[in-house]
Amino acid sequence: MAHHNPWPDEGNTGHIWDEDLRELDNPPPLWWMLSFYAGFVMIIFYALYYPTIPLENSHTKGLAGWTQVGEYHEDYKVLKDWRKKKFADQEEKLAALSVDQILKDKDLTTYAVKTSKMLFGDYCAACHGAGGQGNPDFPVLADDDWLWGGKPAQIQATITNGRIGNMPAKGMMGNLTDEDINHVADYVIALSNGKGNDPSVAAGKAVYTKGMCFACHGPAGKPLAPAGAANLTDHIWRFAGDKDDIIRTIKYGVNVKKNGELIPHTRNAVMPAFKERLPNPEVNIKRLAVYVYSLGGGQ
Structure with missing residues (x-):
């Protein structure tokens, strides 16, 4: 770096390299400065309009009253309304028909199976596995072996009312040595x-x-x-x-x-019985019965 400034009136900072490479001290363009200050204005606006500032046990709510949860519910309602409109015919049939009648309609069966996967994952997979393969000490649903019967009505009854296994203790309270x-x-x-x-x-x-x-x-x-x-x-x-x-x-x-x-x-x-656990149980129990029946190959 040079120790002298051959261009004292140029407006440089005095930092010079390789004899003539220097750092100028020109002000930023006006548009850049306006954008810079506008950013500070937007910070103040954002802090007032949205929930931003942390307090001791909470935070400021913001003038807009906006929350991520509220936006989620709004978006979900839009999606739910769209689904309800798009699949209204299929849902009406599921509500009106029995499980046996649903299984006779190939398209409706396909619809029931596809729309059951999320329900099965939420309410059944913890015990029976994601694909019905059964977790340890829980029944397998992906074979044709049924403890309580594999007919559609029997599967529906099992989901609706639940089941309680029963076998006497032959050694503790029975007659076997x-x-x-x-x-x-x-x-x-x-x-x-x-x-x-x-x-x-x-x-x-x-x-x-x-x-x-x-x-x-x-x-x-x-x-x-x-x-x-x-x-x-x-x-x-x-x-x-x-x-x-x-x-x-x-x-x-x-x-x-x-x-x-x-x-x-x-x-x-x-x-457990799912008649009071599932949302819209009248339809969703039939939906799950069709899905379970399809997993296990029926009877």
Whole structure:
């Protein structure tokens, strides 16, 4: 940098490099200065018009009374009104028709399935998984194995009123010893593998009869009617299917209570009723029933 200024009247700052490269001190253009000061005016306007200034426990509300939540609700109402108008015919049909009738209409079924995905994600996926694959210790909806029946009306009833599983505790409050339970667990595993008549599990088969297991699960491990009892012959498990888990279920049962409280280690299998949980339940229960039916391949 030079230590002298050969151009003292030029209006430079006195900073000079390489003999003649210098920094001038010219004022900004008028348009730039006006824009600069206008920015300060806009800051004051913004601070007064919108909620801006933090206070001890709140903030200034602003002259406009604007909030992000309010704008969201306004935009959502516009979207909701548009959807209501665009899909009015389909929604009227869903309200008027039964689940069986909806399933006979291919276009309406497609509409019901597509509009059910958000509902299913919000209200069902926590237990049954995003695709109906079932989270641990919750039923799978993506197969054709149904505890309470897979007909459309049965699925609708399940969603509407919920379900409470029930199985006696054969070891804690029943008539089976630990040895009996071990034998019948082997028999149940054999049933699931199609080997229920194998001589090696004859003792378990005898316990199956002694313990009155056939009253719910059927004489050969397959319930005669869907009433909440598991099919023991299809290798699909309501809970985990290893022997220790099977023994736990047999010994401690499902939803077994004593003095109004669940006993330790009993299975807790309760599905809540959604008739009062869902928005617009008259339509949305049918919508979900169609979706669940489509996931599980019907009956």
